[in-house]
Amino acid sequence: MSTPLLAPGTTAPDFTLHATPDQTLSLSELQGRRVVLVFYPADFSPVCGDELALYNQLLPEFHRVGAELVGISVDGAWCHRAFAEQRNLHFTLLSDFEPKGAVARLYGAYREHEGVCERALYVIDEGGIVRWSYRSPVGVNPGADGLLEALEALPARSASGSAA
Numbered sequence: 001m002s003t004p005l006l007a008p009g010t011t012a013p014d015f016t017l018h019a020t021p022d023q024t025l026s027l028s029e030l031q032g033r034r035v036v037l038v039f040y041p042a043d044f045s046p047v048c049g050d051e052l053a054l055y056n057q058l059l060p061e062f063h064r065v066g067a068e069l070v071g072i073s074v075d076g077a078w079c080h081r082a083f084a085e086q087r088n089l090h091f092t093l094l095s096d097f098e099p100k101g102a103v104a105r106l107y108g109a110y111r112e113h114e115g116v117c118e119r120a121l122y123v124i125d126e127g128g129i130v131r132w133s134y135r136s137p138v139g140v141n142p143g144a145d146g147l148l149e150a151l152e153a154l155p156a157r158s159a160s161g162s163a164a
Contacts, residue, residue, distance in 0.1 A: 003108040005120055005133040012037075012124045013106040017094035018077045025070070025092060027128070034067040034154065036147060037122040039109040041138055043075045043083035043093075051119070051141045056089050058144055065151045070094060073117050074101050111138070123150040 006012065012035075016026040027035065038055060040048045055062075055069055062069050069091040075083070080093035096103045101117065104110035109120040121142060123132040132150035136142035 002118070002135065003105075003110070005108045005135055006122070006130045008131055008133065010130045012122070012128050012130050013103075014128075015103040015106065017072065017096055017103060019092050019094055020081065021077045025094060027124075030068055030070075031128060032126050034065065034126060034151065035122075035124040036062060036067050036069045036151070037107070037120075037124065038069065038071045039104055039107065039117040039120040039122075040071060040073050041111070041114070041116040041119060042073055043079050044086075047119075047139060047141050048073075049083075049087060052089060053087055054141070054144060056087070056091065058148070059090060061144075061148060062151070065154070067123075067151055068092075072096050072103060074104070074115065109135070121147055123147065123154070125154060 012027060014026060014028045016024050019025045040051060042048055052071055071093040074096050076097045077095045080095055084093055101110040104117045109118040111118055119136040119138050121134045122130055125131050131154060134146055
């Protein structure tokens with residue numbers, strides 16, 4: 001039985017994870033921006049590679065609506081680096097490596113029996129509130145339609161960057 005994903009209206013739990021072996025990123029550092037969290041099972045797996053390559057191609061769309069894209073899996077920072085280089089990814093991949101899956105557990109996106117992240121998506125607004133979440137079967141690329149629709153449904157941003 002899967003743990004439920006965080007429901008819309010929930011405050012997104014803050015976290016700090018490694019983006020590189022010596023640099024970290026906290027969700028709180030992205031406060032004031034829209035954030036798309038992409039939990040995925042593993043670097044170098046066929047479905048994950050295709051899913052993240054698709055999101056990489058759509059980066060201009062995410063940026064157009066003011067969203068930062070962040071990938072999270074239990075792979076280590078060095079593995080993420082090699083994966084990002086091989087796939088030419090231009091967004092941050094965070095390592096939920098130690099303690100393994102701790103952040104994924106907070107988000108209801110950890111597969112206990114396999115020891116990997118679920119294939120789960122979150123849209124978090126400028127105030128750190130979950131506005132949309134979705135879990136796809138592990139073997140299925142969820143695509144981007146629902147994600148883009150969720151971002152488009154957020155209130156328009158004013159010139160100052162806050163919601164209008």
